[in-house]
Amino acid sequence: MASFNHAEEHVDPDMIVLQANLDDMNPEHSSYVMDRLFEAGANDVYWIPIIMKKGRPGMMLNVLVSETKLGQMEAIIFRETTTLGIRYQKCTVHRLGRVMEQVETIWGSVTVKAGIYEGEVVQFAPEFADCERIARQAGVPLKQVYEEVRRKYAEQQGAQ
Template sequence: MFDHKSEHIDEHMALLQANIDDMNPEYTSYVMDRLFEAGANDVYWIPIIMKRGRPGMMLNVLVAEERIPDMEAIIFAETTTLGLRYLKAAVHRLGREFAKVETSWGPVTVKLGYHQGQLVQMAPEFKECEAIAKRHGVPLKQVYEEVRRGFADKGDHDGGSQP
């Protein structure tokens, strides 16, 4: 039986933001990888228009408060920003579970999300689906569709509803 008690709210989080208008955009994936490797929970870039109409990017890093110094060190070393904004954040995390779904190409892992004990999310693992699509020469969306059908057909999911 799935224990939905693993659903929780992390209250000691921070969202770090930096607006950057003078950095080579090719650096963004490198910076993102470094931040994830150092413990960031989420990293994303948003295209923005800055003062005097200059195009720029906003870096957003969601991280546990105790990891802020690690993030600062990477951001100041690897980007051209001269400052960071800090916003206090709380994150509501659904209870999670992993399951295997059989397909005609073999098993695929799916991530299940539970809210108050009810199944509300199901997502096939992208990298596994991508590997199947490449290996068998089938469209990625076809792999996803078969995983979803296989999950629905399995039908023995704890928590009641299906996403």
């Protein structure tokens, strides 16, 4: 595998995970809330289905953000959801270095995102949107495009 010294890992000790439980919000609103949080600078946003008191189904909103954006996230969560409270947990995040590379296939170019640890590729994935576009245009199964891009990228890395 190729070496990537320019794709530095990063450790950020000043991160916060915000959590809010919701059992009375229309689930259709969750993607809108997620988009708003990402637009405001959230590093990660995800929902987990949960069972709340009295057996009520609910959702747990989780937001990973730097301390500097905490106020913006709070405002969105309180204004756009039905929660009455937010929990906070300080955390440290260790991120792999990342590189974006192009892989040529019989259908065209596809971007691959690679995760770099100590200068080596430890994981990689084709960009879904590129694979989806090609699958639709070429009329081939998405999984075929995805597998071909992964094979070509691994070959490309072995040759370097």
